[in-house]
Amino acid sequence: MPVIDIDGKKVFVPEGTSDPESAARKTLRSVSGGESFLGEVGRGIGAGLVGIPQGIATLGSTIVDGVFDTDLTNSLNKYFEEFKPETNSTAGHIAQYITQFGIPGIGVASALSKAGKTAQILSAGAVDAAVATDDVETLSDLFFDEVSDQDRLAKINGSEAAASRLLERAAVFGETAGIVGALPVALKALATTGKATVDVAGVAAAPLVKAVASSPVTTAVTNRLMPSTGQKFTSVEDAITERSDSFMNAVKDRFTFQGALRSDDIAQLKEAQVQETRRQLAQVEQDFGEVMTTIKKAGVRGTLNSTDQDNLAKAIGDYYSPLTRLSYEDTAILADPVARREAAEKIQNRALEIIKSYEDGVGNKIDYKALGIPDNQKISTLLEQQRDIVNLNSETIAGFAGKFDNEFIPTEYGNILDANYGLYTNRTYKAMIDNGYVIDPEQRAKAITELESALVNAGMKNGTEAERKILRANAERAFDDFTSGKADAFQFETPRGNANVLAGAVRKDILKGRTLDNLPQVRKALGEVSGYLEQDWSKSLANTQLQAFQTVKKQANLVGRVQLFDDLDKLNKNAQLYDIKPFIFDEQQVTGLGANRYQPGESFKVGGKEFVKFDDKAGPLAGKVASKTFYDALLDSTDNLFANTYDLLGTPYKTFLALKSAAQYNKTVLSPSAQIRNPTGGILMTLAAGNIPGATTLAKAFSKVFNRFNKDPNKNTFAVEPDADLIASETVKLKKLGIVDDSAAAMTGEIEDLAKFAEQSNFVSRVSNSKAIKGFRNSGFNKGARKAYTGSDSVIRVVNFYQERDTLLRALLKHGDSAIPVTSIKNKTAIQGTNITGNQLLGAENVAKLREAFEKNPIKKGNIEKFLDDNLGNQTTKVGEKDVRLKDIFMDFLDEEAAQLAKNHYQNYNRVGKIVGDLAKLPIGNFAAFPSEIVRTMGNIGYRAAQELASGNPELQKKGMKRAVSALTVTTAFPAAMVELGTQLTGADREQIDAYKRSFAPPWDKTATLVPTGTDSQGNITQMMNLSYTNPYDYLSRPFARLIAEVEEGEAKGEGLINRYSQGFMYGVGEITKPYGTLSIATQLLLDTVKGETETGRRLYSASDTFGDKATKAFVHNLQGMAPPILPFDITSDPAGGILGIGASIKDFPTAVFNSTGLMGDDRLINRRGNRIDPAEALVQGFSGLKIIKPQIGRTLRYRGFETNDVIRAAANEFNRVARSTNVREAEDFVKAYIESNEGRFRGMRDLYLAIEDARLLGLSEQEILKELKTAKVANADYVMAGLFKPSELSKEVITEAYREDYNKARNLLPTSDIGFAQRQLTRQPLEGGYQTPQEIADQVKTNVTPQPSALRQQELNKLLGID
DSSP: OOEEEETTEEEEOOTTOSSHHHHHHHHHHHHTTOOOHHHHHHHHHHHHHHHHHHHHHHHHHHHHHHHHOOOHHHHHHHHHHTTSOOOOSHHHHHHHHHHHHHHHHHHHHHHTTTSOHHHHHHHHHHHHHHHOOTTOOOHHHHHHOSSOHHHHHHTOOHHHHHHHHHHHHHHHHHHHHHHHHHHHHHHHHHHHHHHHHHHHHHHHHHHHHHHHHTSHHHHHHHHHHOHHHHOOOOOHHHHHHOOOOSHHHHHHHHHSSSGGGOOHHHHHHHHHHHHHHHHHHHHHHHHHHHHHHHHHHHHHHTSSOHHHHHHHHHHHHHHHOHHHHHHHHOGGGGGOHHHHHHHHHHHHHHHHHHHHHHHHSTTOSSOHHHHTOOGGGOHHHHHHHHHHHHHHHHHHHHHHTTTSOTTTSOHHHHHHHHHTTTTOOOOOBHHHHOTTOOOOHHHHHHHHHHHHHHHHHTTOOOSSHHHHHHHHHHHHHHHHHHHHTOSGGGOOSSHHHHHHHHHTBOOHHHHTTOBGGGOHHHHHHTTBOOGGGOOSHHHHHHHHHHHHHHHHHHHHHHHHHHHHHHHHHHHHHTTTTTTOOOOOBOHHHHHSSOSOSSOTTOEEEETTEEEEEOOGGGGGGTTOEEEHHHHHHHTTOOOHHHHHHHHHHHHHHHHHHHHHHHHHHHTTTTOHHHHHHHHHHHHHHHHHTTOOOOHHHHHHHHHHHSGGGGOOGGGOSSOSSSOHHHHHHHHHHHHHTTSSOGGGOHHHHHHHHHHHHHTTSHHHHHHHTSHHHHHHHTSHHHHHHHHHHHHHHHHHHHHHHHHHHHHHHHHHHHTTTSOEEOOOHHHHHHHTSSEEOHHHHHOHHHHHHHHHHHHHSOOOTTOHHHHHHHHHTTOEEEETTEEEEHHHHHHHHHHHHHHHHHHHHSOOGGGOOHHHHHHHTSSBOSSTHHHHHHHHHHHHHHHHHHHHHTSSOHHHHHHHHHHHHHHHIIIIIHHHHHHHHHHHHHOOOHHHHHHHHHHTOOGGGTTSOEEEEEEOTTSOEEEEEEGGGTOTTHHHHHHHHHHHHHHHHHHHTTOOHHHHHHHHHHHHHHHHHHHHHSBOHHHHHHHHHHHTBOTTSOBSSOTTSOHHHHHHHHHHHHHHHHSOTTSSEEEEEOTTSSBTTEEEEEOHHHHHHHHHTTSSOGGGOBOTTSOBOOHHHHHHHHHHOOOEEOOOHHHHHHHHHHHHHHHHHHHHHHHHHHHTOSSOOOHHHHHHHHHHHHHHHHHHHHHHHHHHHHHHHTTOOHHHHHHHHHHTTOTTHHHHHTTEEOOOOOOHHHHHHHHOOBTTBOOOOOOHHHHHHHHHHHTTEESSSOOOOHHHHHHHHHHHOOOOOHHHHHHHHHHHHTOO
């Protein structure tokens, strides 16, 4: 038998083996613990893909063999087997069959979706029979055949083999047809039974839930913990005197969505303001991004040259802001409003003509069809859309002007907006928005000269030298006021400042009302943002985009602020109607005295509670009073202590925060596994809310978020609806509702907020806006990665929205007289209540009509609008003075309600507590937003389930029970079922999993849900899958898992009951606080560098390394720690090569990819750790986001030995410290120190013994255990393996040192006999249970040992030391 060397291991293979190396590798795998689970799945998929053409090809060859008695099929099989991966496990075979039969089956099912049931059944059977191969086992084979088909076919040939193969294919046909025909019936019956059970349980549970919900205890708890529901109406007097500084209020203020606003309704109103501003700004970026992309594409294609690009960019700037060109080229005309408007419109119209000439003119320089750009994304169309945004905001602001108070939005500014309608843009200056902007000295001098002239024209004298100095000082002061933000032209903190900006005014006390229109040099010095002033087309377009962004931002903020204050005033006036506590008061209601005792903006205390009076900036709330806590939360007042601290720390600290932000961004957005886990975790969160989406709903949601695939109606491959405009309008609606929102992703929202805060530093801002960083930020790769990450998050939110909306529709139509609870404050104000029925919304007749239509032809989820159009038509109802379509009212209600529920039940960064933002600015905390959202969403799901169960609506009661069951399943039943499935399939047991977690798991796996995926021939676990990586709700179970684990481990160590549970409780609390309190990635890397070792104890460098080598290795560690996981290589320290001692090693995944192409031999499949790479496993792991653990029990036991040595050394040092005392000590002190030091030694050895017992449970042999202990140089390894304790021995060095005497040290005689007696008592103490109480041993020593005279003790000491 030949011997084959595989990676240093000798393997025997039989003589005559055609491929000895492959056979040897297979033998080695079977001996060393079986195939990799993911590797087998990957190989199974590969085998299935090869099996499809193999089955089809061999079908024809089988017929030929049958007719002509040939063996063509054998030859074809040998050919395909060369490419077909071999599978050796159940997992591999399952993956193969799913792929081999599933892919063709899905294709045929789609093609025959409209065919009859019989045709579908027969076609499914025919397809499976066509792709079947010799290695496919039928059900009859499994139950009745003792010999496999392959073995039987190997013994026959020709027409006989052909007949056997055709019979097997016929069996496949029959079994598939039978399954396809019967399975749907069985599943439908099962689903109907299950659904009916849940529905009945929901209705039956309703009375019980109502009783519990109305109990005093529940009410008290709700008021404490659920601010969204606990804000019940109280009198104004009670609301004023209510204490707001309690501990629970402090917790709610920091950790909940409502925060110090103390009401979900108020928080929704504030969120809506921010949400609309964010939506408009996102639209600006999207539209101008499309414009930039179009011009670049046309340039690359060669149809637009550089001159064309420059002219087009200038025209875009002129169209968007024609007044800018006019203010530089014809300032004289600005004073005449009519002439100014005519001139500006002429510039604007001419610019639009130029733009359209490139789109539709001669030569068709921008061929949208050739570029793959739909008509609704034409440059002219996008620019008109941008002007519409500004125009609509201008109309709204003009409508507000003079409505509340002249100081809020004065009427004259509304008139200015009217006069500039269609032309207006806000002036923006880089000096005010860019911390890194440096004013050109020459341009500054020109600006000062221009200001001097303006001041002279305003009446300032300059005849004498003294007057000229005063004039110069005033000009410089005016310019400095501009750059410092003191001038009204740059302030946007107050409505008065807002209005002044809109009017383009400057401080009247400086220039007597003159505008910057007449000061072009000042504007240039300040860096006016305008496409007109730039020559390069890309810079010109970027400036126009920035101008548009700042214009919309300031307008939308003003509109939102006005609307918010108006809504709050209405909500407060109707507090009793909406069942909330009053929160805004008249001054005399609070003080009990007359009005106007306090100035606007002034704070004061009444009965120990602090209040603030709103100033003129608050519109309808001006002069009103609110608690300071509420006031600060409403206006986002910054905690001065924190703000001042951050400012004091300055640039170095903000630079560190920028690194923290970059590290977190790299580990999420730029991580392939995180990109995959984000949507898979989102699906589980959706299931927890009781929403189970189908493929159609997912596809529809995908089309709404990634609607770039659906823009061309002629190429609408991915769309669910055939109309691209319908998709676009639906997407706009979803954005307005806050469902499609890139900033809502918990991870990226936290990271981006931190980055913005860090950029307040001039240095960080300059680096962030450097060419390299800016280039990467704007690169297609980064934008694509970010869109994929945030987009997948929005897809899940859209799915939840559609599911919630469908439930609400059914509840209102099926049970029109049963009320549903209303969540949206917009809906509450519209219906003026907190509950409503379908009959109240639509009228009983309409509900009956819709219900009848629905029962005849149930609508699919999401297709509600067409259903309502068909059945309600154009019916209208009066809303105020307007006639509004009934269908629109109903759809708005459903949309608003479903949006709030979707945001309540799925992660949303915009709803995290204030604590998350505070923690982000500290060196601690990693992605704190995500776990806080897990707690918030699960709490909301539970509350909504109870609310639905307690409602009188049967449809909602069913949904409530479904939520409760789903939440319980996802959080507990699903993980437990997966572990049980893994143990059953692999033959492992839970004791092995517990043993691994207890003794060998890294910190992040100790409380994780580990599913066994592979065992060796002895049933020992060789692989596990960490399910916690894909289950977001694992965070909720970890504290309990840690508590149980610690209690069980404490019991094994013999610790007391109280100690076990108290320690377990502390560790459990630690699991909850871990995301908030652990060091951030950047902080940990910095600490590693200082300590010279990682968190897990790995040394970064050795003591013998030079300073340069240490610095290089530390730098490499930081670089690798910060690097995005998407990099195809690891950054390593390479003193012998590389660049500056820095090298790189290819990761397993790209190595596997190269191997799969055939460009790399199997001999290269070794990673830098010396382990062999399984290509299939690496590919599946890379594309699935699953994490497979391969326990390294022996190696980990060795490190546990090293840790034990450290514990033993530390314990010995404790005794040595006492023995080397410089003062005289009593003999009893030394005995006590010896006993106590051995307690530490005992604990170390006991922990090691527990690890040894766990290693035995996990399959490590006695020889392997002893080898690892000896390698670690563990003291008394034989004793430890036997479970016996051997205490430390006195060394001559310690005795000698104790005896030594000099001028600063007293002589001590160690009581060696007493210590020897204690040593004998401790020896062979079992390492199971607790250590014998030191005091008991000490007492025993006292009663059994007679005190020795000093001379005898000295004589004994001399003998020990060898002194004559």
